[in-house]
Amino acid sequence: MADHDSEEQTAALLAPSPEFLARIAVFPLFHPIQKDVIKTIDSALTWDQLTASDINFSIVRPIVLKYAKLKNMAVVYACLVNRAYFLKESEEDLAYAGVMLSRATLCEILAMKLLSHFASNHITLVAVLTTSWSPLAGATPEVVQEVKQVLGSNANVNDPQSALEMAISTEAKRFISSPVSQSVVNDIYSGRIVFSTATTRSMLADNYKPKAITLYDSRDAPFLDHYRLRVPRYGAILEFLNFACLLVTFVLCLSNQDHAKLTFWEVVFIVFAAAFTLEEYTAATEHGWIIYIANMWNVFDTSFVLVFLCYVGLRIKGLSYGDLEASNLAFDLLSCGACILFPRLAFFAVSNNVVVLSLREMIRQFVYFILLAAICFSGLLFTLWKLGGGHWTFKKIAWLMVQIWFGNTYLSFAQAESFHPVFGPILMTTFAALSNTLLLTILISILSNTVARIDANATQEHLFQFAISTIEGVKADALFSYQPPFNLLALAVLKPTSYIVTPRTLHSLNVLLIKITSFPILIVIGIYERYFATGQSLRESSRDAAHNFFNSLPRHIKNMPLVEALVGSASSDLYDAIFEIDAMGPALFDDSDEEEDFPRLRSVASHDTITSAERVRRRPSHVSLPGRSPLRPERSPHGSPRLRPLSGVIGLDLGVSSAEVSSGGRSPLAKFFSHVDPPSPSPGHTEASLRRVEALLEDLRDLPVHRLKDEMRELQERQARIEQLLLTLTRGMRSSDTGSKHT
Structure with a gap:
């Protein structure tokens, strides 16, 4: 049994292989989803209306179950592609813009609900959101040829994109801010999930050894792991340090300016600014301009790049022709870049505030x-x-x-x-x-x-910007593993070499150059992840030591407001410990008391009812509850009396079955249909049974059955007389009408 559980756990940790993901058909999903959405939505509806319970169960849920049965990992991506299509249609066809926007919203809802069907396996969930799907995967050669004819002969039809990137480009903020999507984004940001993407738009592509989706474990990874430089969490810290270096060189360049020649600090600033420009250009090329510009801080970075390029152009003109006015204007324009650099550095800590x-x-x-x-x-x-x-x-x-x-x-x-x-x-x-x-x-x-x-909508906007920065951090371009200004060196060395050497040699040279240029950074990351990260032995031991030291303090020191504010109250730990243990004390209530006190709705044909009936047969039948009868008359809505059984008959379990209830003055019918004990082997049992049946028949004769028959017969006769009277009146009215017409 243990081996079986370990096998299941190992299978759950295995990510889909690249070969398996490449065989998934993506193109056949687009048009069926489009037809279902068009057939479903024919009027403008808001998000609240589309997520209402009635529409959810009658419209959304059947579509979700229909496509969930396919178990196609690209179905979320297909829904978001349809969302992009309907958003484009809403801009082109203004008469039906509201309907198209509602259909785009429905596609986002379908993507959210279909994504939850993959949430049971976290690795599969990551693959659904991060795999770069090719839109024409699974299409026939004829379809591919038609698409090429529509786009043009020189168009690139192989432009893969992940579901997260498609959600960002279509601004599906509710999809991105959903807990399922954010669990993946947080794991990618912290580096718990490791994967690499292959792209055809990289400045320096190194796709020799693509890294499959795995859970990162520092114990199994090499100490100098160059892939950790692509973790968005570490990338954000390194970006802050690089930007600080750029700002320092910027200030020193303006403080030591010379219009006639280049100074040392001006050369250093130009190198750092050129490396920064290359990094921003590579990021825009990697993910596309739409995703790049969706990050609000990239607008500031692009503005500074434009200022820097204008400065370089004016500075080259001033130095080449001895034009001091051009050089003066270049430094004046560069000074305006301080309005961008200083706030950009200050807002690093509160970027998503x-x-x-x-x-x-x-x-x-x-x-x-x-x-x-x-x-x-x-x-x-x-x-x-x-x-x-x-x-x-x-x-x-x-x-x-x-x-x-x-x-x-x-x-x-x-x-x-x-x-x-x-x-x-x-x-x-x-x-x-x-x-x-x-x-x-x-x-x-x-x-x-x-x-x-x-x-x-602060939460949605915050999570949306966080997802953008995270996806930008996972870059396939090899230049992102180099810190400025070493990315300029990598471009100058590796780009010409990539046309000469094999992919394996290029990969080896790239890894070697990364480890040489980023050796101190890799050392710091390796030490942190093995000893100081969350869950590591050194951090846990230091936490236990601090906890033991705090427990050894006197009570009056523990209860000091400052110490309690720094360490935290111990009452929350006590409450957590209470609910983590099993209750071993005496029970306050018996199971029978709980069943009797709390009524529950049950079906008559349910297993519980059958079990209770069997239990009743095994119990003694002579249980008396005075003042209650198994059948009591109740007024129907039409005023006629009817017999209503007690709760044990209709399925409302009150803890006492109607078969167990016996009153002193039971009716003959109740006596006749009540449970009769099985015959005993005594000699006089047959005669006693006969006498009991005769007594029941006598009681039946006393019932007002004949009187009911007489009343029913009398009612029938009255009905016949009334019908005869109505017929006579109708004939008289017809004869009078006929006479008036003749006259």
Whole structure:
């Protein structure tokens, strides 16, 4: 039995092989899901309506069970691909945008529910979400050829993508924030799940030894494991350190600038900034621009890259032609990059905070509103320029309007007549009223609503950004294993070598170069994971020692507020220990008492009812409960009396069966149909039985059966007389109508 359990446990830990995943048919899933969703949803419905209990059981659940029977690991990915299709249709067909959005929402719900069917095996669940599925896997050659004709001859039809990446690109935030998805994202982020992805868009691809999905164990892994550099948790720490180095060199470069020549710190900064630019470009190429730009911090990084590239261009021009103005402008432009670098480093610790998420959306809304206002007031700018004649230039009028927009309304009244004695005051007063009173009030309202909306969905947005950063951390490109500026060296050495050597030689050279350039980092990671990580021996022993030391302290020291706040209250540990042990004390209630006190609904044909009936047959039949009868009359809704059996007959188990209840004045029918003990072998048993039957028959004769028959006969006669009377009246009415017509 133990061997069998160990085999099952080992099988549960085995991940699907790459060969098995490559044989899974993906393409045949797309169109059936699309047809079922179109057939199901034909009106605009919200998320709450689609997740209501009635729609869930009547519509969603049958579709989920239908596709869950296939046990196809790519079905979640197929649902998200259909979501992308319906989202695109909602943008193109505005008349049915609401319906298309509802269908896209239904695809997300189907993906969430189908994902839960794979949650029993964690490795399989990881494979469902992280495997890069090829959309045309399982398609016939004719279908592949048709797709190529639609896309064009030079199109790449082999563009694999994982379910998590598809969820990010379609902004399926509820799917990503679900507990099942987050369990996988957390394991990937912490490095508990190890896998490698193969991609065709890498700058430096090293796919010689793809790593299958496994649970990481530091005891089995090599001490200098270069794959740990791709763990998102360690990658975030290293990214923070690299960004700090970039910021330091940035400050030193501006502090020691020389317009005529390159200084030492300027060269160091250019090297670090070029390595940072290469890293950002590689990340955008690896996962695609949509996923890359979905991370709000990548917008800041891209802005700094643009500033750096403009600085390099102006600096090259200034040094090549001796243009000091170009060099001066280059340093001035580079100084503006401090507005990006300093907040970027400060927000590393609170990257997914609600305030930061709200700030991102507020900036987007603010920029959109300002651009819209600038377009609207461009007509007023042109009018003032024409009215001002030669006194006011275009640049001065624009700067004046900016000052008035941001609250300096005094200038609007002071300079109004300089444009025109009549139209100038009217136009400037109107502009001041619109900009400072109306539009700023609208802008504040928009930003307030944005903050409230982000705050309401803060958890989903936080988990969505966390999933993006995690997926970006798992990169297949070999350049991500090098820390800047060593990625420049790797690109310069390994990229030309990849065209010459075999994949095995390239892999060996890549591993050797990674271990040389990242040797101190690998040493620190190896020591931490073997001795200081959660669950390791040194950490557990130190925790036990601290716990024993705390228990050895006097009681008055333990109860000090500061010590209790630092260590924690021991009452929670006591409560946990109470529920972890089995209760060995005396029972407060007997099982029979519990059965009698708590009624339960049971089916008549259930096993419990049959068992209770057998138990009744084995018990004595002479149990008397005064004041209760097994059958009692009850008024029906129509007013006629009927006999209603007690709870033991209809299945409401009150602890006492109706077969056990016996009152002193039972009716003859109850006596006749009640349980009769089996005959005893005594000589006078037959005569006693006959006398009992005769007595029961006498009681039956006393029943008002004949009286009931007479009443029924009398009712039938009355009904016949009434029908005869109605027939006579009907004939009389017909004869009178006929006579009136003849007259």
